Amino acid sequence: MDCLHELEMRNVYARTLVELANESPDIYVLEADLSKASGTNPTFANEHPDRFINCGVAEADMICIAAGMAVEGKIPFCASFTPFASRRVYDQITISVAYANTNVKIVGTAPGITAGPNGGTHMCFQDLAIMRALPNITILSPCDCYELSECVRWMARHDGPVYMQLIRMKQPQVFDASYEFYPAKAVRLHSGRDVTLLSTGYMTSFAVRAAEELAGEGTNVDLLHSPCVKPFDTGSLIESAEKTGGVVTVENQSIIGGLGGAACETLSENLPVPVKRLGIPDRFGEVATEGFLFEKHGFGLEHIKQACREMAERRSFAADPIAVSEG
Amino acid sequence: MQQTFIRADFDRLAGEFRYIITDMICRAGSGHLGGALSLVEIVISLYWRIMNVDPENPSWEDRDRMVLSKGHGGPVLYVALAYRGFFPKELLCTLNCDGTNLPSHVDRTRTPGIDMTAGSLGQGLSCACGMALATKKDGKDHKIYCIIGDGECNEGQIWEAAMFAGHNKLGNLIAVCDYNRLQIDGFTDDVLTLEPFADKWKAFGWEVIEIDGHDWDEIYTAINRAKEVKDRPVMVIAHTVKARHCSLVENKPESHNIKVDDRETHNRFLAALSCTDYCLPY
Numbered sequence: 001m002d003c004l005h006e007l008e009m010r011n012v013y014a015r016t017l018v019e020l021a022n023e024s025p026d027i028y029v030l031e032a033d034l035s036k037a038s039g040t041n042p043t044f045a046n047e048h049p050d051r052f053i054n055c056g057v058a059e060a061d062m063i064c065i066a067a068g069m070a071v072e073g074k075i076p077f078c079a080s081f082t083p084f085a086s087r088r089v090y091d092q093i094t095i096s097v098a099y100a101n102t103n104v105k106i107v108g109t110a111p112g113i114t115a116g117p118n119g120g121t122h123m124c125f126q127d128l129a130i131m132r133a134l135p136n137i138t139i140l141s142p143c144d145c146y147e148l149s150e151c152v153r154w155m156a157r158h159d160g161p162v163y164m165q166l167i168r169m170k171q172p173q174v175f176d177a178s179y180e181f182y183p184a185k186a187v188r189l190h191s192g193r194d195v196t197l198l199s200t201g202y203m204t205s206f207a208v209r210a211a212e213e214l215a216g217e218g219t220n221v222d223l224l225h226s227p228c229v230k231p232f233d234t235g236s237l238i239e240s241a242e243k244t245g246g247v248v249t250v251e252n253q254s255i256i257g258g259l260g261g262a263a264c265e266t267l268s269e270n271l272p273v274p275v276k277r278l279g280i281p282d283r284f285g286e287v288a289t290e291g292f293l294f295e296k297h298g299f300g301l302e303h304i305k306q307a308c309r310e311m312a313e314r315r316s317f318a319a320d321p322i323a324v325s326e327g
Numbered sequence: 328m329q330q331t332f333i334r335a336d337f338d339r340l341a342g343e344f345r346y347i348i349t350d351m352i353c354r355a356g357s358g359h360l361g362g363a364l365s366l367v368e369i370v371i372s373l374y375w376r377i378m379n380v381d382p383e384n385p386s387w388e389d390r391d392r393m394v395l396s397k398g399h400g401g402p403v404l405y406v407a408l409a410y411r412g413f414f415p416k417e418l419l420c421t422l423n424c425d426g427t428n429l430p431s432h433v434d435r436t437r438t439p440g441i442d443m444t445a446g447s448l449g450q451g452l453s454c455a456c457g458m459a460l461a462t463k464k465d466g467k468d469h470k471i472y473c474i475i476g477d478g479e480c481n482e483g484q485i486w487e488a489a490m491f492a493g494h495n496k497l498g499n500l501i502a503v504c505d506y507n508r509l510q511i512d513g514f515t516d517d518v519l520t521l522e523p524f525a526d527k528w529k530a531f532g533w534e535v536i537e538i539d540g541h542d543w544d545e546i547y548t549a550i551n552r553a554k555e556v557k558d559r560p561v562m563v564i565a566h567t568v569k570a571r572h573c574s575l576v577e578n579k580p581e582s583h584n585i586k587v588d589d590r591e592t593h594n595r596f597l598a599a600l601s602c603t604d605y606c607l608p609y
Binding site for chain 2: 095
């Protein structure tokens with residue numbers, strides 16, 4: 001599996017689970033009638049039919065069945081579309097998984113605007129926010145196939161509840177086969193002193209492009225990718241913000257409570273610097289193309305670059321007392 | 328350990344349970360009395376005559392499991408666990424105290440012998456399905472017992488679990504419904520009727536046995552019969568009386584969660600029990 005980036009993310013998810021199941025009899029896959037969308041059917045279903053459990057369109061039941069299986073020593077991976085794997089089953093995750101401390105892995109597929117033609121009902125913009133508000137659960141949002149594979153392996157090793165966003169389609173390559181995942185650790189994908197750019201999940205490949213293109217213009221971005229939204233790597237963000245003096249965040253989520261929220265909480269308590277949060281403002285989704293949604297909500301490639309330029313300018317402006325007084 | 332049944336001894340134990348449960352809840356100042364008292368004979372039968380558990384090793388792999396899906400029934404389970412030796416009886420008076428390991432609703436992370444956390448109604452039966460499925464996959468013989476409330480059956484998730492258990496032929500799952508016909512806001516038939524209750528479970532692929540949930544012989548016979556059913560889950564519909572043997576609130580909606588503000592009220596609740604000739608173990 002050296003050329004993972006040529007595969008759809010969901011295929012990598014399923015293939016990684018097959019490999020884990022080959023190694024451990026405790027790995028189980030639970031689905032709620034969306035197994036083809038998650039990629040586990042047929043890949044996992046054919047390889048390990050005895051450990052492939054379809055719960056039907058009953059997500060609440062699925063989460064609690066997983067909790068019961070986990071109590072018995074199994075390691076269940078449950079998947080559904082993001083809204084149905086998070087907000088629809090928030091109480092089940094809260095009580096039977098997080099509060100009961102059961103070793104359940106929950107996977108929300110097609111996060112944010114990647115729900116595409118399914119539109120507003122399926123565009124969940126708040127799963128990172130609501131999961132962050134829950135004690136005792138780790139939250140992951142891998143950006144490419146290599147990171148996804150490592151995250152799934154880590155989830156299987158880690159004894160405790162985990163929620164992960166899973167982009168289903170093929171993703172631009174960010175890492176390679178040498179990538180190692182460390183929980184609660186951000187990854188610096190570009191070094192710079194002018195502005196900090198913080199991203200996660202689907203938006204990281206856009207952030208990488210923004211950083212590269214801005215470097216050509218002379219704006220040097222310190223790009224931190226945070227695959228682990230909780231626990232959040234506060235140290236790396238503070239260290240970067242000390243250097244740059246301004247932070248832009250971008251995520252495939254509402255700007256309320258997710259990665260941008262984590263950044264603001266961290267910085268306001270430790271190092272108050274200007275922050276610009278990009279993502280979906282306080283709105284619902286709709287059926288539309290990605291280009292339309294990026295434009296409408298202001299968090300596409302050009303918006304990221306513009307926000308970084310403005311933050312870098314603001315910082316150089318603020319650093320020059322004469323310019324400030326003349327302004 | 329399955330104890331020889333001597334009716335007089337079991338009757339006395341049930342009375343002692345009711346006395347202690349009532350005292351625990353009164354000391355705490357409030358609590359779910361009715362639904363704990365309605366379960367006394369069922370819980371004693373399970374822990375003294377039916378279930379295979381080891382108080383010395385609460386997480387023994389081959390033990391029978393218990394999921395109290397109506398998690399607010401915690402006090403009756405705590406008395407059973409303490410009397411079976413899972414923890415000292417002296418701890419029973421710590422119900423709901425600051426820092427307690429005996430919270431109002433059962434918590435697997437705090438109490439020895441509690442196999443699953445419950446408190447948000449409707450979830451426990453699904454959890455029990457997961458436990459039963461995992462047990463079946465492992466080829467083990469022990470049973471998963473799950474006690475649900477009748478009001479709890481208003482929750483849609485109960486019927487998701489019912490469908491899953493029936494579809495997967497979870498023959499190692501034995502559920503008991505505490506059908507006392509009362510929920511917080513009134514009688515189940517007035518709030519949201521469950522009838523035809525037995526037919527619903529049968530339609531979902533369950534074996535259904537109806538019993539008087541206070542009759543030692545009927546409970547024992549029904550659950551032993553349930554243990555012999557291997558090809559489908561079993562629902563034991565136990566017809567019970569909420570707040571059984573506490574004349575102050577027996578079969579009254581207000582028994583669901585009583586409030587006890589002073590010693591006088593505490594004494595009135597104890598005096599209202601049909602038998603009070605017991606010593607408290609704490």
